[in-house]
Amino acid sequence: MHSSFTRLQNVFGFFTTVAFVLGAFIAATDLGSARTPSGVIKTDNIQVVKGRPHYYSSKKEEYAIIRFSLEADLSSLFTWNTKQLFVYVTADWTSPGGINNTAVIWDSIITNPSADHLQNIGPVAMKKLKRSAEGKSIAPERGLLKLKNQKPKYQITHPSGKIAETADVTLKLHYNVQPWVGILTWDMDKPLAMWNAMSGGVSDLFTLPALKSKDTKGKDTKDKSSTKSKKSKKP
Template sequence: MYSSVVRIQNAFGFFTTVAFAVAAFIAATDLLALRTPSVGVLKTTNVQVVRGRPHYYSSKKEEYAIIKFSLDADLSSLFTWNTKSLFVYVTAEWPSAGASSSADGAPNNQAVIWDSIITAPSADHLANIGPVAMKKLKRSAQGKSIDPSRGKLTLKNQRPKYQITHPTGHVAEQDDVVLRLHYNVQPWVGILTWNQEADFWKWKTLHNGLSKKFSLPSLKKKTAEKKAGGASG
Protein backbone atom coordinates (compact mmCIF):
# COMPACT_ATOMS: atom_id res chain seq x y z
CA MET A 1 0.00 0.00 0.00
CA TYR A 2 2.80 2.40 0.93
CA SER A 3 5.27 1.39 -1.71
CA SER A 4 8.18 3.56 -2.81
CA VAL A 5 6.28 4.68 -5.92
CA VAL A 6 3.31 5.86 -3.87
CA ARG A 7 5.57 7.75 -1.48
CA ILE A 8 7.35 9.44 -4.40
CA GLN A 9 3.99 10.41 -5.92
CA ASN A 10 2.81 11.87 -2.61
CA ALA A 11 6.04 13.81 -2.15
CA PHE A 12 5.86 15.14 -5.72
CA GLY A 13 2.21 16.12 -5.28
CA PHE A 14 3.02 17.96 -2.06
CA PHE A 15 5.96 19.72 -3.75
CA THR A 16 3.84 20.92 -6.70
CA THR A 17 1.14 22.17 -4.33
CA VAL A 18 3.66 24.17 -2.32
CA ALA A 19 5.32 25.49 -5.49
CA PHE A 20 1.96 26.61 -6.88
CA ALA A 21 1.05 28.35 -3.61
CA VAL A 22 4.42 30.17 -3.52
CA ALA A 23 4.07 31.19 -7.19
CA ALA A 24 0.55 32.51 -6.57
CA PHE A 25 1.80 34.51 -3.58
CA ILE A 26 4.65 36.00 -5.63
CA ALA A 27 2.26 36.94 -8.44
CA ALA A 28 -0.14 38.54 -5.94
CA THR A 29 2.62 40.80 -4.59
CA ASP A 30 2.52 42.71 -7.89
CA LEU A 31 -0.79 44.17 -6.76
CA LEU A 32 1.00 45.85 -3.86
CA ALA A 33 3.42 47.69 -6.16
CA LEU A 34 2.48 51.20 -7.27
CA ARG A 35 2.31 51.53 -11.06
CA THR A 36 2.08 55.09 -12.33
CA PRO A 37 3.35 55.13 -15.94
CA SER A 38 3.22 58.52 -17.61
CA VAL A 39 4.15 60.21 -20.87
CA GLY A 40 5.50 63.73 -20.94
CA VAL A 41 5.83 64.09 -24.71
CA LEU A 42 4.50 62.03 -27.60
CA LYS A 43 4.40 63.91 -30.88
CA THR A 44 5.33 63.63 -34.53
CA THR A 45 8.35 65.50 -35.84
CA ASN A 46 8.17 64.58 -39.51
CA VAL A 47 5.56 62.75 -41.60
CA GLN A 48 6.11 61.61 -45.19
CA VAL A 49 4.14 59.49 -47.63
CA VAL A 50 6.09 58.05 -50.54
CA ARG A 51 5.48 55.46 -53.20
CA GLY A 52 7.77 52.51 -53.56
CA ARG A 53 8.58 49.18 -51.99
CA PRO A 54 8.34 49.54 -48.21
CA HIS A 55 10.28 46.28 -47.67
CA TYR A 56 12.92 44.49 -49.69
CA TYR A 57 10.60 41.51 -50.05
CA SER A 58 7.68 43.56 -51.37
CA SER A 59 6.62 42.43 -54.82
CA LYS A 60 4.98 45.69 -55.90
CA LYS A 61 5.14 49.39 -55.29
CA GLU A 62 2.65 50.96 -52.92
CA GLU A 63 2.15 54.00 -50.76
CA TYR A 64 3.74 53.89 -47.34
CA ALA A 65 4.14 56.42 -44.57
CA ILE A 66 7.28 57.23 -42.62
CA ILE A 67 6.56 58.86 -39.26
CA LYS A 68 9.33 60.29 -37.12
CA PHE A 69 8.41 61.08 -33.54
CA SER A 70 9.66 62.28 -30.18
CA LEU A 71 8.86 60.45 -26.96
CA ASP A 72 9.53 61.28 -23.33
CA ALA A 73 8.03 58.65 -21.01
CA ASP A 74 8.58 57.34 -17.50
CA LEU A 75 7.68 53.65 -17.23
CA SER A 76 10.10 52.89 -14.41
CA SER A 77 7.25 52.19 -11.96
CA LEU A 78 6.37 49.12 -14.04
CA PHE A 79 9.58 47.45 -12.85
CA THR A 80 9.25 45.48 -9.63
CA TRP A 81 11.26 42.63 -8.19
CA ASN A 82 8.93 40.28 -10.13
CA THR A 83 9.44 42.00 -13.50
CA LYS A 84 11.38 40.06 -16.12
CA SER A 85 11.08 42.46 -19.05
CA LEU A 86 9.01 45.29 -20.44
CA PHE A 87 7.88 45.39 -24.07
CA VAL A 88 7.16 48.92 -25.28
CA TYR A 89 5.76 49.87 -28.67
CA VAL A 90 4.24 52.84 -30.48
CA THR A 91 1.36 52.49 -32.93
CA ALA A 92 -0.19 54.80 -35.48
CA GLU A 93 -3.99 54.58 -35.56
CA TRP A 94 -6.65 56.10 -37.79
CA PRO A 95 -10.37 55.46 -38.43
CA SER A 96 -11.50 52.98 -41.04
CA ALA A 97 -12.93 54.25 -44.32
CA GLY A 98 -16.35 55.83 -43.85
CA ALA A 99 -15.88 56.45 -40.14
CA SER A 100 -14.94 59.84 -38.76
CA SER A 101 -13.74 58.35 -35.48
CA SER A 102 -13.55 55.09 -33.56
CA ALA A 103 -16.75 56.11 -31.76
CA ASP A 104 -18.70 55.36 -34.96
CA GLY A 105 -18.26 51.66 -34.27
CA ALA A 106 -15.87 50.90 -37.13
CA PRO A 107 -12.57 49.31 -36.08
CA ASN A 108 -9.49 51.50 -36.30
CA ASN A 109 -6.51 50.82 -38.50
CA GLN A 110 -3.48 50.20 -36.34
CA ALA A 111 0.17 49.78 -37.31
CA VAL A 112 3.26 49.41 -35.13
CA ILE A 113 5.98 51.89 -36.09
CA TRP A 114 8.50 51.32 -33.26
CA ASP A 115 9.13 48.85 -30.45
CA SER A 116 11.71 47.98 -27.82
CA ILE A 117 12.33 45.36 -25.12
CA ILE A 118 13.68 46.60 -21.78
CA THR A 119 14.98 43.87 -19.50
CA ALA A 120 15.19 44.03 -15.72
CA PRO A 121 18.67 43.71 -14.16
CA SER A 122 17.92 40.12 -13.14
CA ALA A 123 17.10 39.25 -16.76
CA ASP A 124 19.92 41.06 -18.55
CA HIS A 125 21.59 37.75 -19.30
CA LEU A 126 18.59 36.89 -21.50
CA ALA A 127 18.96 39.99 -23.66
CA ASN A 128 20.68 39.72 -27.02
CA ILE A 129 23.32 42.35 -26.34
CA GLY A 130 27.07 42.55 -26.67
CA PRO A 131 29.66 42.14 -23.88
CA VAL A 132 30.39 45.88 -23.60
CA ALA A 133 26.70 46.77 -23.16
CA MET A 134 26.35 43.90 -20.69
CA LYS A 135 29.15 45.31 -18.51
CA LYS A 136 27.45 48.73 -18.49
CA LEU A 137 24.12 47.21 -17.50
CA LYS A 138 25.69 45.21 -14.68
CA ARG A 139 27.57 48.27 -13.46
CA SER A 140 24.44 50.44 -13.48
CA ALA A 141 22.43 47.84 -11.57
CA GLN A 142 25.11 47.02 -9.00
CA GLY A 143 23.73 47.17 -5.47
CA LYS A 144 20.23 47.98 -6.70
CA SER A 145 17.21 45.71 -7.02
CA ILE A 146 15.97 47.78 -9.96
CA ASP A 147 18.01 50.31 -11.88
CA PRO A 148 16.09 53.65 -11.65
CA SER A 149 16.89 54.44 -15.27
CA ARG A 150 15.04 51.38 -16.52
CA GLY A 151 11.85 52.35 -18.29
CA LYS A 152 12.74 56.01 -18.76
CA LEU A 153 12.56 56.73 -22.48
CA THR A 154 13.83 59.88 -24.16
CA LEU A 155 13.64 59.73 -27.95
CA LYS A 156 14.21 62.77 -30.14
CA ASN A 157 13.17 62.73 -33.77
CA GLN A 158 13.17 58.92 -33.67
CA ARG A 159 13.09 57.13 -37.01
CA PRO A 160 10.42 54.41 -37.18
CA LYS A 161 11.45 50.77 -37.32
CA TYR A 162 8.47 49.93 -39.50
CA GLN A 163 6.69 51.83 -42.27
CA ILE A 164 2.92 52.12 -42.43
CA THR A 165 1.18 50.34 -45.26
CA HIS A 166 -2.39 49.30 -46.02
CA PRO A 167 -3.90 46.31 -47.87
CA THR A 168 -5.35 48.74 -50.42
CA GLY A 169 -1.90 50.15 -51.14
CA HIS A 170 -3.03 53.69 -50.31
CA VAL A 171 -2.32 55.63 -47.10
CA ALA A 172 -2.01 59.23 -48.34
CA GLU A 173 -4.44 61.91 -47.20
CA GLN A 174 -5.54 60.04 -44.12
CA ASP A 175 -7.02 62.26 -41.42
CA ASP A 176 -7.36 61.87 -37.66
CA VAL A 177 -4.17 59.85 -37.28
CA VAL A 178 -2.77 59.54 -33.75
CA LEU A 179 0.23 57.92 -32.12
CA ARG A 180 -0.34 55.73 -29.06
CA LEU A 181 2.16 54.28 -26.60
CA HIS A 182 1.61 50.70 -25.42
CA TYR A 183 3.40 48.47 -22.94
CA ASN A 184 3.39 44.83 -21.91
CA VAL A 185 4.88 43.68 -18.61
CA GLN A 186 6.29 40.16 -18.53
CA PRO A 187 6.77 38.94 -14.93
CA TRP A 188 8.94 36.10 -13.71
CA VAL A 189 5.84 34.57 -12.13
CA GLY A 190 2.26 35.50 -12.99
CA ILE A 191 0.28 36.71 -15.97
CA LEU A 192 1.19 39.22 -18.64
CA THR A 193 -0.24 42.67 -18.03
CA TRP A 194 -0.97 45.25 -20.70
CA ASN A 195 -2.06 48.87 -20.74
CA GLN A 196 -4.57 49.50 -17.98
CA GLU A 197 -7.88 50.69 -19.44
CA ALA A 198 -8.97 51.89 -15.99
CA ASP A 199 -7.35 52.46 -12.60
CA PHE A 200 -7.14 49.26 -10.56
CA TRP A 201 -6.15 50.01 -6.98
CA LYS A 202 -2.43 50.91 -7.19
CA TRP A 203 -2.24 50.25 -10.92
CA LYS A 204 -2.93 53.48 -12.77
CA THR A 205 -3.72 54.05 -16.42
CA LEU A 206 -1.02 55.33 -18.73
CA HIS A 207 -1.29 59.11 -18.48
CA ASN A 208 -1.00 61.18 -21.67
CA GLY A 209 -0.18 58.17 -23.84
CA LEU A 210 -1.95 59.55 -26.92
CA SER A 211 -0.62 62.18 -29.32
CA LYS A 212 -2.56 64.96 -30.98
CA LYS A 213 -4.33 64.17 -34.24
CA PHE A 214 -2.48 64.75 -37.48
CA SER A 215 -2.92 63.95 -41.18
CA LEU A 216 -0.82 61.95 -43.58
CA PRO A 217 0.24 64.21 -46.47
CA SER A 218 -0.74 63.82 -50.08
CA LEU A 219 1.54 62.35 -52.70
CA LYS A 220 0.31 64.92 -55.26
CA LYS A 221 1.37 67.85 -53.11
CA LYS A 222 4.82 66.40 -52.60
CA THR A 223 5.22 65.77 -56.35
CA ALA A 224 4.06 69.29 -57.12
CA GLU A 225 6.61 70.76 -54.71
CA LYS A 226 9.41 68.80 -56.41
CA LYS A 227 8.34 70.02 -59.83
CA ALA A 228 8.15 73.62 -58.58
CA GLY A 229 11.62 73.31 -57.07
CA GLY A 230 13.03 71.98 -60.35
CA ALA A 231 11.39 74.76 -62.36
CA SER A 232 12.73 77.49 -60.10
CA GLY A 233 16.23 76.03 -60.38
Protein backbone atom coordinates in the same frame (compact mmCIF):
# COMPACT_ATOMS: atom_id res chain seq x y z
CA MET B 1 1.39 -0.38 2.27
CA HIS B 2 1.80 2.15 -0.52
CA SER B 3 4.09 1.25 -3.35
CA SER B 4 7.20 3.30 -4.16
CA PHE B 5 5.47 4.71 -7.24
CA THR B 6 2.48 5.88 -5.16
CA ARG B 7 4.78 7.56 -2.64
CA LEU B 8 6.66 9.27 -5.46
CA GLN B 9 3.36 10.56 -6.86
CA ASN B 10 2.37 11.96 -3.45
CA VAL B 11 5.72 13.71 -3.02
CA PHE B 12 5.51 15.18 -6.51
CA GLY B 13 1.91 16.30 -5.94
CA PHE B 14 2.86 18.00 -2.67
CA PHE B 15 5.83 19.70 -4.35
CA THR B 16 3.72 21.08 -7.22
CA THR B 17 1.09 22.35 -4.75
CA VAL B 18 3.71 24.19 -2.71
CA ALA B 19 5.30 25.62 -5.88
CA PHE B 20 1.90 26.81 -7.15
CA VAL B 21 1.00 28.49 -3.85
CA LEU B 22 4.43 30.14 -3.64
CA GLY B 23 4.18 31.34 -7.25
CA ALA B 24 0.69 32.75 -6.65
CA PHE B 25 1.98 34.60 -3.58
CA ILE B 26 4.90 36.07 -5.53
CA ALA B 27 2.58 37.17 -8.35
CA ALA B 28 0.18 38.75 -5.83
CA THR B 29 2.95 40.97 -4.43
CA ASP B 30 2.78 43.03 -7.64
CA LEU B 31 -0.68 44.23 -6.60
CA GLY B 32 0.91 46.02 -3.65
CA SER B 33 3.18 48.12 -5.89
CA ALA B 34 1.75 51.33 -7.34
CA ARG B 35 1.86 51.77 -11.09
CA THR B 36 1.72 55.34 -12.37
CA PRO B 37 2.94 55.30 -16.00
CA SER B 38 2.86 58.56 -17.93
CA GLY B 39 4.07 59.83 -21.27
CA VAL B 40 3.99 62.64 -23.81
CA ILE B 41 4.27 61.84 -27.50
CA LYS B 42 4.15 64.04 -30.58
CA THR B 43 4.98 63.79 -34.27
CA ASP B 44 8.06 65.45 -35.75
CA ASN B 45 8.07 64.55 -39.44
CA ILE B 46 5.56 62.63 -41.55
CA GLN B 47 6.05 61.37 -45.11
CA VAL B 48 4.04 59.17 -47.44
CA VAL B 49 5.90 57.58 -50.34
CA LYS B 50 5.23 54.85 -52.84
CA GLY B 51 7.53 51.88 -53.17
CA ARG B 52 8.34 48.55 -51.56
CA PRO B 53 8.17 49.01 -47.77
CA HIS B 54 9.97 45.68 -47.20
CA TYR B 55 12.55 43.78 -49.18
CA TYR B 56 10.11 40.88 -49.50
CA SER B 57 7.25 43.05 -50.81
CA SER B 58 5.96 41.79 -54.15
CA LYS B 59 4.53 45.10 -55.34
CA LYS B 60 4.81 48.81 -54.81
CA GLU B 61 2.38 50.45 -52.42
CA GLU B 62 1.95 53.58 -50.38
CA TYR B 63 3.51 53.60 -46.93
CA ALA B 64 3.95 56.23 -44.23
CA ILE B 65 7.13 57.08 -42.33
CA ILE B 66 6.46 58.86 -39.04
CA ARG B 67 9.21 60.35 -36.90
CA PHE B 68 8.21 61.18 -33.33
CA SER B 69 9.41 62.49 -29.98
CA LEU B 70 8.61 60.70 -26.75
CA GLU B 71 9.10 61.46 -23.07
CA ALA B 72 7.78 58.76 -20.76
CA ASP B 73 8.15 57.71 -17.13
CA LEU B 74 7.56 53.97 -16.81
CA SER B 75 9.83 53.50 -13.79
CA SER B 76 6.90 52.54 -11.54
CA LEU B 77 6.38 49.41 -13.64
CA PHE B 78 9.67 47.96 -12.39
CA THR B 79 9.46 45.86 -9.23
CA TRP B 80 11.55 43.01 -7.85
CA ASN B 81 9.31 40.64 -9.82
CA THR B 82 9.72 42.47 -13.15
CA LYS B 83 11.73 40.52 -15.69
CA GLN B 84 11.50 42.97 -18.57
CA LEU B 85 9.29 45.66 -20.04
CA PHE B 86 8.11 45.66 -23.64
CA VAL B 87 7.34 49.19 -24.87
CA TYR B 88 5.83 50.03 -28.24
CA VAL B 89 4.20 52.89 -30.13
CA THR B 90 1.24 52.44 -32.47
CA ALA B 91 -0.49 54.58 -35.07
CA ASP B 92 -4.28 54.31 -34.83
CA TRP B 93 -6.97 55.52 -37.19
CA THR B 94 -10.47 54.65 -38.38
CA SER B 95 -11.19 53.85 -42.01
CA PRO B 96 -14.22 55.41 -43.77
CA GLY B 97 -16.06 52.10 -43.35
CA GLY B 98 -15.73 52.34 -39.55
CA ILE B 99 -12.87 49.83 -39.36
CA ASN B 100 -10.30 50.50 -36.64
CA ASN B 101 -6.68 50.22 -37.76
CA THR B 102 -3.62 49.82 -35.54
CA ALA B 103 -0.02 49.61 -36.76
CA VAL B 104 3.13 49.32 -34.63
CA ILE B 105 5.80 51.79 -35.73
CA TRP B 106 8.39 51.36 -32.95
CA ASP B 107 9.17 49.00 -30.07
CA SER B 108 11.84 48.32 -27.48
CA ILE B 109 12.62 45.88 -24.64
CA ILE B 110 13.87 47.24 -21.30
CA THR B 111 15.29 44.57 -19.00
CA ASN B 112 15.66 44.60 -15.24
CA PRO B 113 19.33 44.43 -14.09
CA SER B 114 18.78 40.85 -12.94
CA ALA B 115 17.71 39.94 -16.49
CA ASP B 116 20.44 41.74 -18.41
CA HIS B 117 21.98 38.44 -19.41
CA LEU B 118 18.87 37.76 -21.51
CA GLN B 119 19.58 40.71 -23.77
CA ASN B 120 20.79 39.80 -27.23
CA ILE B 121 23.21 42.71 -27.57
CA GLY B 122 26.88 43.25 -28.24
CA PRO B 123 29.65 42.96 -25.63
CA VAL B 124 30.19 46.73 -25.36
CA ALA B 125 26.53 47.45 -24.63
CA MET B 126 26.43 44.53 -22.20
CA LYS B 127 29.35 45.98 -20.23
CA LYS B 128 27.50 49.30 -19.94
CA LEU B 129 24.36 47.53 -18.73
CA LYS B 130 26.28 45.54 -16.12
CA ARG B 131 28.09 48.68 -14.97
CA SER B 132 24.80 50.55 -14.54
CA ALA B 133 23.26 47.61 -12.66
CA GLU B 134 26.04 47.08 -10.11
CA GLY B 135 24.56 46.70 -6.62
CA LYS B 136 21.00 47.17 -7.84
CA SER B 137 18.13 44.72 -7.94
CA ILE B 138 15.79 47.34 -9.41
CA ALA B 139 16.83 50.14 -11.75
CA PRO B 140 13.88 52.57 -12.03
CA GLU B 141 15.86 54.93 -14.23
CA ARG B 142 15.58 52.37 -17.02
CA GLY B 143 11.92 53.22 -17.29
CA LEU B 144 12.64 56.81 -18.29
CA LEU B 145 12.43 57.31 -22.05
CA LYS B 146 13.53 60.46 -23.87
CA LEU B 147 13.44 60.16 -27.65
CA LYS B 148 13.74 63.07 -30.06
CA ASN B 149 12.97 62.84 -33.76
CA GLN B 150 12.97 59.06 -33.41
CA LYS B 151 13.03 57.14 -36.67
CA PRO B 152 10.34 54.43 -36.82
CA LYS B 153 11.32 50.78 -37.01
CA TYR B 154 8.31 49.86 -39.13
CA GLN B 155 6.45 51.65 -41.90
CA ILE B 156 2.67 51.96 -41.99
CA THR B 157 0.86 50.25 -44.84
CA HIS B 158 -2.74 49.32 -45.62
CA PRO B 159 -4.22 46.23 -47.33
CA SER B 160 -5.67 48.49 -50.02
CA GLY B 161 -2.18 49.74 -50.87
CA LYS B 162 -3.24 53.36 -50.31
CA ILE B 163 -2.73 55.34 -47.14
CA ALA B 164 -2.01 58.93 -48.23
CA GLU B 165 -4.21 61.71 -46.84
CA THR B 166 -5.62 59.48 -44.09
CA ALA B 167 -7.24 61.71 -41.46
CA ASP B 168 -7.59 61.54 -37.67
CA VAL B 169 -4.46 59.48 -36.98
CA THR B 170 -3.00 59.33 -33.47
CA LEU B 171 0.16 57.89 -31.94
CA LYS B 172 -0.24 55.89 -28.74
CA LEU B 173 2.28 54.59 -26.21
CA HIS B 174 1.76 51.04 -24.94
CA TYR B 175 3.58 48.73 -22.54
CA ASN B 176 3.63 45.07 -21.53
CA VAL B 177 5.07 44.03 -18.15
CA GLN B 178 6.65 40.58 -18.23
CA PRO B 179 7.23 39.29 -14.66
CA TRP B 180 9.48 36.51 -13.43
CA VAL B 181 6.42 34.82 -11.93
CA GLY B 182 2.84 35.66 -12.82
CA ILE B 183 0.77 36.74 -15.80
CA LEU B 184 1.62 39.29 -18.47
CA THR B 185 -0.07 42.64 -17.85
CA TRP B 186 -0.74 45.13 -20.62
CA ASP B 187 -1.46 48.84 -20.48
CA MET B 188 -4.75 49.48 -18.72
CA ASP B 189 -7.61 51.72 -19.78
CA LYS B 190 -9.10 51.82 -16.26
CA PRO B 191 -7.38 51.92 -12.84
CA LEU B 192 -7.30 48.76 -10.73
CA ALA B 193 -6.45 49.13 -7.03
CA MET B 194 -2.96 50.71 -7.00
CA TRP B 195 -2.50 50.27 -10.74
CA ASN B 196 -3.35 53.47 -12.61
CA ALA B 197 -4.11 53.84 -16.28
CA MET B 198 -1.60 55.53 -18.56
CA SER B 199 -1.50 59.30 -18.04
CA GLY B 200 -1.17 60.90 -21.46
CA GLY B 201 0.71 58.80 -23.98
CA VAL B 202 -1.55 59.87 -26.87
CA SER B 203 -0.62 62.43 -29.52
CA ASP B 204 -2.87 65.03 -31.10
CA LEU B 205 -4.87 64.07 -34.16
CA PHE B 206 -3.04 64.54 -37.45
CA THR B 207 -3.52 63.79 -41.14
CA LEU B 208 -1.06 61.87 -43.28
CA PRO B 209 0.24 64.06 -46.13
CA ALA B 210 -0.32 63.51 -49.83
CA LEU B 211 1.84 61.04 -51.71
CA LYS B 212 5.40 62.18 -52.26
CA SER B 213 6.54 60.59 -55.49
CA LYS B 214 10.05 60.23 -56.82
CA ASP B 215 9.14 62.37 -59.82
CA THR B 216 8.34 65.25 -57.50
CA LYS B 217 11.68 64.81 -55.77
CA GLY B 218 13.44 64.79 -59.15
CA LYS B 219 11.68 67.96 -60.27
CA ASP B 220 12.56 69.71 -57.03
CA THR B 221 16.20 68.71 -57.44
CA LYS B 222 16.25 69.90 -61.07
CA ASP B 223 14.60 73.20 -60.14
CA LYS B 224 17.16 73.78 -57.39
CA SER B 225 20.08 72.92 -59.69
CA SER B 226 18.76 75.17 -62.46
CA THR B 227 18.33 78.02 -59.99
CA LYS B 228 21.90 77.59 -58.78
CA SER B 229 23.22 77.55 -62.37
CA LYS B 230 21.36 80.78 -63.19
CA LYS B 231 22.80 82.46 -60.12
CA SER B 232 26.31 81.33 -61.04
CA LYS B 233 25.97 82.77 -64.56
CA LYS B 234 25.12 86.24 -63.27
CA PRO B 235 28.09 88.67 -63.52
